[in-house]
Amino acid sequence: MGNRGWTDEASEILRVGEGFRLSDVDPGSHPGYAGGKKSAEKELAVGIEALSELQERLFAASRTGDAKDAVLLVLQGMDSAGKGGIVRHVVGGVDPQGVELAAFKAPTKEELEHDFLWRIEKRLPQPGFIGVFDRSHYEDVLVGKVRALAPADEIERRYDAINAFEARVAASGTRIVKVMLHISREEQKERLMERLERPDKHWKYNPGDVDERMLWPQYMAAYRTVFERTSTEAAPWHVVPANSKWYARLAVQELLLTAVEDIDPQWPAAGFDVEAEKKRLAAT
Amino acid sequence: MGNRGWTDEASEILRVGEGFRLSDVDPGSHPGYAGGKKSAEKELAVGIEALSELQERLFAASRTGDAKDAVLLVLQGMDSAGKGGIVRHVVGGVDPQGVELAAFKAPTKEELEHDFLWRIEKRLPQPGFIGVFDRSHYEDVLVGKVRALAPADEIERRYDAINAFEARVAASGTRIVKVMLHISREEQKERLMERLERPDKHWKYNPGDVDERMLWPQYMAAYRTVFERTSTEAAPWHVVPANSKWYARLAVQELLLTAVEDIDPQWPAAGFDVEAEKKRLAAT
Numbered sequence: 011m012g013n014r015g016w017t018d019e020a021s022e023i024l025r026v027g028e029g030f031r032l033s034d035v036d037p038g039s040h041p042g043y044a045g046g047k048k049s050a051e052k053e054l055a056v057g058i059e060a061l062s063e064l065q066e067r068l069f070a071a072s073r074t075g076d077a078k079d080a081v082l083l084v085l086q087g088m089d090s091a092g093k094g095g096i097v098r099h100v101v102g103g104v105d106p107q108g109v110e111l112a113a114f115k116a117p118t119k120e121e122l123e124h125d126f127l128w129r130i131e132k133r134l135p136q137p138g139f140i141g142v143f144d145r146s147h148y149e150d151v152l153v154g155k156v157r158a159l160a161p162a163d164e165i166e167r168r169y170d171a172i173n174a175f176e177a178r179v180a181a182s183g184t185r186i187v188k189v190m191l192h193i194s195r196e197e198q199k200e201r202l203m204e205r206l207e208r209p210d211k212h213w214k215y216n217p218g219d220v221d222e223r224m225l226w227p228q229y230m231a232a233y234r235t236v237f238e239r240t241s242t243e244a245a246p247w248h249v250v251p252a253n254s255k256w257y258a259r260l261a262v263q264e265l266l267l268t269a270v271e272d273i274d275p276q277w278p279a280a281g282f283d284v285e286a287e288k289k290r291l292a293a294t
Numbered sequence: 295m296g297n298r299g300w301t302d303e304a305s306e307i308l309r310v311g312e313g314f315r316l317s318d319v320d321p322g323s324h325p326g327y328a329g330g331k332k333s334a335e336k337e338l339a340v341g342i343e344a345l346s347e348l349q350e351r352l353f354a355a356s357r358t359g360d361a362k363d364a365v366l367l368v369l370q371g372m373d374s375a376g377k378g379g380i381v382r383h384v385v386g387g388v389d390p391q392g393v394e395l396a397a398f399k400a401p402t403k404e405e406l407e408h409d410f411l412w413r414i415e416k417r418l419p420q421p422g423f424i425g426v427f428d429r430s431h432y433e434d435v436l437v438g439k440v441r442a443l444a445p446a447d448e449i450e451r452r453y454d455a456i457n458a459f460e461a462r463v464a465a466s467g468t469r470i471v472k473v474m475l476h477i478s479r480e481e482q483k484e485r486l487m488e489r490l491e492r493p494d495k496h497w498k499y500n501p502g503d504v505d506e507r508m509l510w511p512q513y514m515a516a517y518r519t520v521f522e523r524t525s526t527e528a529a530p531w532h533v534v535p536a537n538s539k540w541y542a543r544l545a546v547q548e549l550l551l552t553a554v555e556d557i558d559p560q561w562p563a564a565g566f567d568v569e570a571e572k573k574r575l576a577a578t
Contacts, residue, residue, distance in 0.1 A: 073497055094391060097389070102386075102390050105381070105382045106393060203576075206572050206575065209564075213354040215564070220571070220575050220578060224578060277497065278496070282501050288487065290501075291504050
């Protein structure tokens with residue numbers, strides 16, 4: 011990778027590894043990035059071009075080549091953490107033909123009759139695509155745990171089920187990039203208040219957001235368990251400080267760039283005789 | 295609408311109405327637009343902002359309001375006519391969270407066992423979304439007719455079936471914007487040749503493209519029948535000259551802007567007591 015203004019590899023410093031503690035992460039910090047908002051916005055624009063081209067190669071390699079590679083970005087975070095902004099400003103720069111976006115809401119009755127991974131499996135990206143999960147199967151061990159929507163032993167079962175599921179997805183050629191957008195409790199209050207103060211933002215506000223907010227410590231505890239149990243070699247977690255939207259966007263873009271660069275997709279060779287086709291076309 | 299550099303309403307002058315003849319349309323022309331490439335690129339960028347905001351309103355109105363409005367852009371055209379470029383450069387400017395894209399390929403075995411509209415119905419946009427069909431049910435009366443993939447009386451049946459289907463979709467609140475990107479035979483030759491000359495474009499080339507090209511007059515005849523039979527009040531066709539990519543993109547953007555402006559979506563009123571919520575939030 012080029013360093014693109016990063017002093018360290020974002021995929022390393024943001025990664026949830028041995029000895030990670032959520033309480034060590036300052037949601038207002040900008041780890042690994044020395045620049046400020048202005049330079050980050052410039053780098054975001056440059057990165058969009060790079061990500062676009064890499065995505066096109068990834069797509070091309072899967073169409074006529076044998077490549078099975080895909081990327082799956084899993085976005086989690088408390089309400090107003092900026093998931094939508096990532097989709098709009100980071101993923102939005104990529105050709106929509108190469109993106110598969112799935113926003114998971116509260117499960118429907120039909121979905122609840124199946125295992126919690128049933129609806130997830132159906133939305134996995136095809137080879138050549140960048141899939142994005144706006145919320146995901148992790149809701150089933152986050153709100154599922156905090157709100158006791160399932161018995162404790164079922165919640166317990168899910169961590170291993172998730173690891174087995176993600177290991178299989180990774181083995182099939184999908185790079186899984188798991189991101190928790192980490193905002194502070196105070197920052198959330200300001201963002202929710204802004205939604206209440208602006209009539210054009212009222213539709214984004216839900217009185218239930220405040221109910222969830224009151225369970226902040228329980229949610230943080232549930233996230234800690236998620237990190238302990240499901241940050242694996244095949245699918246590690248990254249905690250991205252997200253009080254500064256510009257930093258969070260640049261960091262997630264960097265994680266995506268690193269994932270696709272690691273795949274290093276190549277333009278596939280023609281599956282036909284190029285010179286013969288030129289002649290055939292010229293004759294028409 | 296603002297005039298945005300248009301001397302006439304694009305939705306009127308490009309519309310397939312009484313007395314329309316495909317042979318009257320010059321694929322290299324720029325009807326209704328007085329500017330050139332440079333000014334069109336500037337207007338495209340401005341239009342992206344406008345379309346983005348309108349889409350967000352459309353989405354918001356459908357979430358908490360009662361609005362059932364959606365937009366469906368149907369894109370047809372010969373190979374290399376620029377459908378992908380429209381998706382990337384016009385639709386790509388809109389928040390991916392508000393777009394539902396469906397690229398229709400040759401039908402699968404399962405799809406062939408159903409009526410031709412079965413797979414189409416499943417991909418209609420939900421309220422609040424801009425749906426895009428990259429190819430569509432019209433393939434079933436274009437390649438379906440030219441290649442005689444169905445008996446003549448079945449092809450004949452389909453025109454009325456399409457009109458009834460689209461009338462129902464329109465009545466349910468979806469504005470249907472049907473666009474044929476019209477390039478000349480010579481322009482197609484140049485574009486296909488470019489794909490053969492550039493190794494990074496080989497993956498976009500398919501030897502079958504030349505076979506289809508050899509049937510150009512038959513395809514144009516099939517399009518003429520499509521326009522005669524299916525350009526209705528509820529879902530009119532627009533033929534967009536597309537030899538100049540910049541013109542085609544600006545024109546399709548203009549058609550989309552006009553459709554959403556015509557809906558005129560409004561920010562929905564809050565479904566909760568704003569002042570009470572402010573107090574509740576402030577107390578947390």
